[in-house]
Amino acid sequence: xxxxxxxxxxxxxxxxxxxxxxxxxxxxxxxxxxxxxxxxxxxxxxxxxxxxxxxxxxxxxxxxxxxxxxxxxxxxxxxxxxxxxxxxxxxxxxxxxxxxxxxxxxxxxxxxxxxxxxxxxxxxxxxxxxxxxxxxxxxxxxxxxxxxxxxxxxxxxxxxxxxxxxxxxxxxxxxxxxxxxxxxxxxxxxxxxxxxxxxxxxxxxxxxxxxxxxxxxxxxxxxxxxxxxxxxxxxxxxxxxxxxxxxxxxxxxxxxxxxxxxxxxxxxxxxxxxxxxxxxxxxxxxxxxxxxxxxxxxxxxxxxxxxxxxxxxxxxxxxxxxxxxxxxxxxxxxxxxxxxxxxxxxxxxxxxxxxxxxxxxxxxxxxxxxxxxxxxxxxxxxxxxxxxxxxxxxxxxxxxxxxxxxxxxxxxxxxxxxxxxxxxxxxxxxxxxxxxxxxxxxxxxxxxxxxxxxxxxxxxxxxxxxxx
Numbered sequence: 001x002x003x004x005x006x007x008x009x010x011x012x013x014x015x016x017x018x019x020x021x022x023x024x025x026x027x028x029x030x031x032x033x034x035x036x037x038x039x040x041x042x043x044x045x046x047x048x049x050x051x052x053x054x055x056x057x058x059x060x061x062x063x064x065x066x067x068x069x070x071x072x073x074x075x076x077x078x079x080x081x082x083x084x085x086x087x088x089x090x091x092x093x094x095x096x097x098x099x100x101x102x103x104x105x106x107x108x109x110x111x112x113x114x115x116x117x118x119x120x121x122x123x124x125x126x127x128x129x130x131x132x133x134x135x136x137x138x139x140x141x142x143x144x145x146x147x148x149x150x151x152x153x154x155x156x157x158x159x160x161x162x163x164x165x166x167x168x169x170x171x172x173x174x175x176x177x178x179x180x181x182x183x184x185x186x187x188x189x190x191x192x193x194x195x196x197x198x199x200x201x202x203x204x205x206x207x208x209x210x211x212x213x214x215x216x217x218x219x220x221x222x223x224x225x226x227x228x229x230x231x232x233x234x235x236x237x238x239x240x241x242x243x244x245x246x247x248x249x250x251x252x253x254x255x256x257x258x259x260x261x262x263x264x265x266x267x268x269x270x271x272x273x274x275x276x277x278x279x280x281x282x283x284x285x286x287x288x289x290x291x292x293x294x295x296x297x298x299x300x301x302x303x304x305x306x307x308x309x310x311x312x313x314x315x316x317x318x319x320x321x322x323x324x325x326x327x328x329x330x331x332x333x334x335x336x337x338x339x340x341x342x343x344x345x346x347x348x349x350x351x352x353x354x355x356x357x358x359x360x361x362x363x364x365x366x367x368x369x370x371x372x373x374x375x376x377x378x379x380x381x382x383x384x385x386x387x388x389x390x391x392x393x394x395x396x397x398x399x400x401x402x403x404x405x406x407x408x409x410x411x412x413x414x415x416x417x418x419x420x421x422x423x424x425x426x427x428x429x430x431x432x433x434x435x436x437x438x439x440x441x442x443x444x445x446x447x448x449x450x451x452x453x454x455x456x457x458x459x460x461x462x463x464x465x466x467x468x
Contacts, residue, residue: 034272036322039279044327047406048290049086049180055293056085057332057399058430059354060093061122061130064114064362067429068124074431078398081414083126085400087175087182089293090127090357091334092159094136097147104143108192111139111364119151128175131186133161133210134297134335138195142208161186161295162197165206169197170277172285172292180290185281185328187211187274189315190299190306190335213278214271215300215315218250220261226251229258265302268315275319279326286327291406294320294328299335306336308392310448312352324348329408330401337393339441341448342411342456347467349411350452355396359389359418359428394418395441396430413456413463415441435461 068079082088094112096119122130130152137145145162152159160173172183188195188210197209221229230244233253237243244251250259259267278294285292299306300313312333320331324345331350333340340353396416402409415438416430433441438461445463446456456463 034276036272036276036279039276039283040322040325044283044325045286047292047329047403049177049182049403049406050290051179051405053177053179053291053403053406054085055182055291055330055401055403056082056088056126057293057330057351057354057401058082058088058090058127058357059334059396060091060134060337060356061118061127061358062093062112062356063358063360063428064096064118065360066115066117066121066124067358067360068121070429072426072429075429077432078414078416078430079125081398081400085126086177086179087128088126089129089184089295089332090122090131091134091186091295091297091332091354092122092130092132092148092152093134094361095132095140095144095148096151097140097144102140102144102147104141104147106140106364106366108139109369111366112136113140113362113364116151119148119155119157122152122157123155127157129158129160129173129182129184129293131161131184131295131297131334132159133169133186133188133191133212133295135188135190135192135195135299137162137188137210138192145208145210158184159186160184160211161188162208162210164197164208166197166199166209166211166277169209169211170281172281172289174289181288183285183289183292184295185278185285185292185323186295186297187213187278188297189213189215190297211278211281213274213296213298213319215268216257216271217300218257218259218267218269220263220265220267221258222264223260225264226258226260229253266300266304266313268300268313270315270319275322278319279322282323282326282328291329291403292327293330293332294323295332295334297335298333301336308338308390309336310338310340310353310444311451312340316352320350320352321345324350329403329406338390339392339395339397339445339448341445341450341452342399342413342454342465343449343452344408344411344454344465344467345452347408349399349401349408349465351399354399356393356418356428357396357398357416357430359393389420391420394420394428395444397441397445398430408467410467411465413442413445413465415461415463417441433461438462
């Protein structure tokens, strides 16, 4: 071959290699690990549970002592309904383990703790699956988390949201029923410092913890408010923190981010890596199960006040829709102690806030907390026997989502009263609401669900959402 022909051939081969490399780079960029859209490209795998199948969804299990064998006929009626479901799912707030054999440490301001027998009691109540990802998951560090999860395993309660590394914490937990396998993916957007699980990286070992969704809070403010913040930021500017540009519509100052908007409030931006990782977890769970539930513990709100704020934060709406588009058949939200509305998105129930199912916690304190909060006495005061929590915290609901052949048929809503105005021994325990109280709870749910176009029909003391 002559030199000219060889040179032309070499150039052609080099050009082809460059094109292949460019195509590979483009494909890699299109499927970057922090791109949530890559997991929403095709229609999700449909649910494949067989025959009539019901999922019971309840809120936070915030209690310390077993309740399943309590001689309370009204509680037993609620538990009978819970046990009638093919699978029942809740959030385990805090950890349950044996303090006498515990070999770890306590962290933070107030540690939610429960007796080790609680895992067996969940099962006796009829609860089959729990999320362990919430803002109290790491009150007792990874050792407390692992001790608690071991007790759940021994009791036969499936769980999701915690693990030895991020891969394990994000992965679904599974529960097998005679009609099909249920997968649960769980995470928390509200969590304590160093609660996030992390995978090993190069020589750095993995970190145990929970699955978290990091968000950035952006304060939406008026142009006049922005002008005032810019003025202060300019006055306090330094070479390390220069003054904002006069025309800037978004600035960071004092550790917070501000953006000019027509309507004041809070906007949340999800971390792309976490967002994508959660959608991948849903997609992977659907490949291994017949029905997938997505659960998040999120105290965020449009106002900054989580409890008694019925509107969900903007990122939850986006996340919940994406979870369904990735394959979730039911979405459960929790965190705030009061209820939020319900949406039917593409034929799937989206429960924005389930509130509390039990409200009888035990909260321990470390010496640092006691000395900071009760420096004069040196110890906390005895519990106040009078009710002091808002009444709305005692309004709850047991949601039964009924499927037939994998398709949602209806959603039944059973109003629950946790009995605020009763003696402390009975307060915080779920009972079916009286007709008058049930109507009040259902009317609130009707109002808060109307923003999503949801219609709730009231049949006596039960609400029903029919699916066309």
